[in-house]
Amino acid sequence: MQIRHLARLLEARPTPAPSAPGSDTEPAARSHRIRSTVERLARVERVPVRVVHTDTEVRDGLHREQWVLDSPLRGEFRATLLSPEPEPAPRPGILVLGGKNARREQLTGEVVPDHPDRNMAEHLARAGFTTLTFEYALTGGLDQRRLAGRDEGTLLAHAFTLTGRSLLGALTGDALAVLELLRTHERVDGGRVGLFGHSLGAAVALHTALLTEGEPPLCAAGHLGSYACLYARQLTGFEGAVLPGILEHTDLPALYGALAPAPLQLQFGTCDPYLDADDARAAGRAVAETYAAAHAPAPEIRELPMGHGTDVGHAVDFFTRALAQPPSAPAGVPAQRVRFDVLERRAVADRVDAALRSGVLTQGPLVTRFEDLTRQWTGRPGAAVASGSAALEIALRVIGVRGRTVLVPANTFFATAAAAVRAGAARVGFVDLELDGLGMDPQALTAALDRHPDTAAVVPVHIGGIVAPALDGVLDQCRARGIPVLEDAAHAFGSTLGDRPAGGLGRFGAFSFFPTKVATSGEGGLLSCADTGDLDHVRRWRDHGKSAPGSTLHDRPGGNWRMSELHAAVGTVDLERFGRTLAARRDLAAHYDDLLASVPGARPHTMPGQVNSNYYKYLVYLDEATDRTLLKKRLRERHGIHLAGEVYDHLLCDHPFFAGRAEPGDHPRARWFARHHIALPLYPSLTHAEQVRVVCALRSELP
Numbered sequence: 079m080q081i082r083h084l085a086r087l088l089e090a091r092p093t094p095a096p097s098a099p100g101s102d103t104e105p106a107a108r109s110h111r112i113r114s115t116v117e118r119l120a121r122v123e124r125v126p127v128r129v130v131h132t133d134t135e136v137r138d139g140l141h142r143e144q145w146v147l148d149s150p151l152r153g154e155f156r157a158t159l160l161s162p163e164p165e166p167a168p169r170p171g172i173l174v175l176g177g178k179n180a181r182r183e184q185l186t187g188e189v190v191p192d193h194p195d196r197n198m199a200e201h202l203a204r205a206g207f208t209t210l211t212f213e214y215a216l217t218g219g220l221d222q223r224r225l226a227g228r229d230e231g232t233l234l235a236h237a238f239t240l241t242g243r244s245l246l247g248a249l250t251g252d253a254l255a256v257l258e259l260l261r262t263h264e265r266v267d268g269g270r271v272g273l274f275g276h277s278l279g280a281a282v283a284l285h286t287a288l289l290t291e292g293e294p295p296l297c298a299a300g301h302l303g304s305y306a307c308l309y310a311r312q313l314t315g316f317e318g319a320v321l322p323g324i325l326e327h328t329d330l331p332a333l334y335g336a337l338a339p340a341p342l343q344l345q346f347g348t349c350d351p352y353l354d355a356d357d358a359r360a361a362g363r364a365v366a367e368t369y370a371a372a373h374a375p376a377p378e379i380r381e382l383p384m385g386h387g388t389d390v391g392h393a394v395d396f397f398t399r400a401l402a403q404p405p406s407a408p409a410g411v412p413a414q415r416v417r418f419d420v421l422e423r424r425a426v427a428d429r430v431d432a433a434l435r436s437g438v439l440t441q442g443p444l445v446t447r448f449e450d451l452t453r454q455w456t457g458r459p460g461a462a463v464a465s466g467s468a469a470l471e472i473a474l475r476v477i478g479v480r481g482r483t484v485l486v487p488a489n490t491f492f493a494t495a496a497a498a499v500r501a502g503a504a505r506v507g508f509v510d511l512e513l514d515g516l517g518m519d520p521q522a523l524t525a526a527l528d529r530h531p532d533t534a535a536v537v538p539v540h541i542g543g544i545v546a547p548a549l550d551g552v553l554d555q556c557r558a559r560g561i562p563v564l565e566d567a568a569h570a571f572g573s574t575l576g577d578r579p580a581g582g583l584g585r586f587g588a589f590s591f592f593p594t595k596v597a598t599s600g601e602g603g604l605l606s607c608a609d610t611g612d613l614d615h616v617r618r619w620r621d622h623g624k625s626a627p628g629s630t631l632h633d634r635p636g637g638n639w640r641m642s643e644l645h646a647a648v649g650t651v652d653l654e655r656f657g658r659t660l661a662a663r664r665d666l667a668a669h670y671d672d673l674l675a676s677v678p679g680a681r682p683h684t685m686p687g688q689v690n691s692n693y694y695k696y697l698v699y700l701d702e703a704t705d706r707t708l709l710k711k712r713l714r715e716r717h718g719i720h721l722a723g724e725v726y727d728h729l730l731c732d733h734p735f736f737a738g739r740a741e742p743g744d745h746p747r748a749r750w751f752a753r754h755h756i757a758l759p760l761y762p763s764l765t766h767a768e769q770v771r772v773v774c775a776l777r778s779e780l781p
């Protein structure tokens with residue numbers, strides 16, 4: 079019998095998610111996994127919601143704003159903001175989310191409430207909070223004859239599942255957008271905002287809290303237990319209060335637990351006909367255990383002699399304590415944030431799934447697509463490889479540097495020179511840089527070439543994403559002497575000099591798709607080259623030196639330098655958005671330029687004409703007097719601001735590995751650069767507000 083099947087299905091404990099990594103017992107890792115699952119299942123489309131109309135009045139000591147909102151997804155809908163009058167200062171804010179049948183007019187006390195605790199928004203406003211309440215519109219608007227008595231909310235929830243979305247996800251999306259309006263309202267202290275929800279509203283508040291920043295306090299009433307009990311035993315669960323598929327990953331108590339350390343109050347009534355008191359009690363214990371495991375202050379589990387309601391006094395007490403002060407120090411700014419939004423993550427997952435289904439896990443259609451996508455940015459064909467270092471090494475092997483000298487800049491990442499050593503170079507020579515574009519200095523190169531007539535390759539590096547105008551001087555000299563140029567363009571994917579793309583100027587261009595670079599495949603690299611013969615050699619070197627694709631004969635000591643389909647799944651998604659990535663990076667750089675104009679003692683690198691940098695690094699020079707190590711420490715410890723790594727703080731010839739290999743000479747410009755620059759955090763998800771924090775902190779810590 080299908081009914082029995084359903085009961086069995088739902089009675090089953092959620093299986094530990096197949097996606098759970100080994101470290102999942104660690105609270106932070108588990109919370110992170112749950113939040114990413116919720117984000118994926120909820121499929122929240124983050125769209126801006128605008129206030130298109132406001133009516134304000136003051137009545138019974140409350141300031142009341144009736145809003146008409148406009149959402150690109152659901153069109154116009156209404157919301158009400160309540161705030162105590164008079165207004166001495168911005169107050170803590172609470173987003174109030176009622177149950178399925180609670181009307182906004184009741185929640186806000188505009189009409190007489192049908193229960194004394196129904197008008198929660200009004201209660202909380204009278205207790206000193208600014209509250210915001212919006213309508214769900216789950217009823218009305220459908221043809222009553224066709225409905226024939228069926229529940230409109232249930233029909234709506236089913237219609238949502240047809241689209242792969244869910245009613246709860248849609249409500250959560252609305253709540254996230256409305257929460258932003260509350261946070262930025264003039265009567266609200268944006269750092270002190272909490273969520274209240276009852277019944278369906280508690281489910282929406284919970285999912286909103288899981289998907290928003292800043293760990294807001296949550297008070298949830300009348301929504302506690304296990305999904306199995308609510309949906310299969312009590313039969314009271316509403317389709318719109320749960321994410322489809324959630325039980326495959328986790329259960330309601332774990333969702334609440336994932337909020338730790340956010341302040342949490344859970345209320346349930348022992349006579350609530352929708353809940354099972356034992357089940358709710360057990361769920362409360364499970365939440366408390368999760369909080370304890372995360373060393374978070376205990377959640378308040380309030381078991382109350384009431385039905386499906388809210389205890390107003392407990393809720394007011396909770397918010398009064400939880401919102402008394404802003405949450406700890408303002409969040410810092412990390413040096414780096416690699417971020418894929420939920421649609422991009424789904425795209426990666428879909429591609430990985432297709433690869434797993436086909437069984438083609440390396441060197442398949444995704445790698446080909448990855449290579450095709452790079453052409454737009456390098457201007458020529460390329461072969462995907464396992465890493466940037468692999469790309470450098472393969473190029474040097476194709477060129478043939480064994481027993482000869484390879485020239486690299488004095489100031490670059492270790493991998494540039496190490497690749498030459500691995501490819502068999504007898505010597506690595508270091509060339510000073512020029513300070514205009516941070517490229518190899520053509521005059522220093524002339525001297526180095528004269529000193530090393532056996533030079534087999536020259537490897538300029540586009541430091542920080544800048545393709546230096548002086549590169550032409552490097553290319554000309556090498557052409558005149560018949561020496562191939564390999565661009566180490568690991569920093570410079572998407573950068574150009576005029577209309578000439580990085581990695582498209584030398585015989586080879588080597589790129590890295592390591593996560594810290596401007597585009598990533600997790601691990602990965604690319605060699606671009608114009609000559610099809612060269613490309614053919616690259617493909618043979620990367621695949622164990624097979625003498626032809628698919629051959630079992632090997633004619634050179636190749637390696638396994640292939641890119642897997644799984645990496646290409648990530649890489650193709652990242653390259654498909656790369657135009658937006660580049661635009662965002664350039665916008666952020668321009669904003670830093672503006673902000674720094676008023677900071678003496680911090681001078682941004684001046685971009686030479688013709689250079690279109692991808693701003694892999696936003697470089698700033700400090701005055702002679704500034705102690706960089708101390709400055710970075712103070713920014714970190716006093717402001718939570720982490721600067722990006724320098725490029726680089728040591729010259730290659732000063733690394734232990736090259737001690738003794740470096741030639742005498744002191745590379746004065748490279749040395750000056752290494753000592754005096756810093757790199758500000760810059761990544762597409764950085765906000766203008768975060769940039770202001772970075773620059774203010776910098777100004778306050780400069781001598």
Ligand SMILES: *Cc1c(COP(=O)(O)O)cnc(C)c1O
Pocket residue numbers: 465466467468490491493494539566568569589590591592602603
């Ligand atoms: C990152 C980087 C590399 C190495 O790339 P991987 O993908 O980590 O091997 C080489 N050269 C420079 C200049 C780099 O920044």
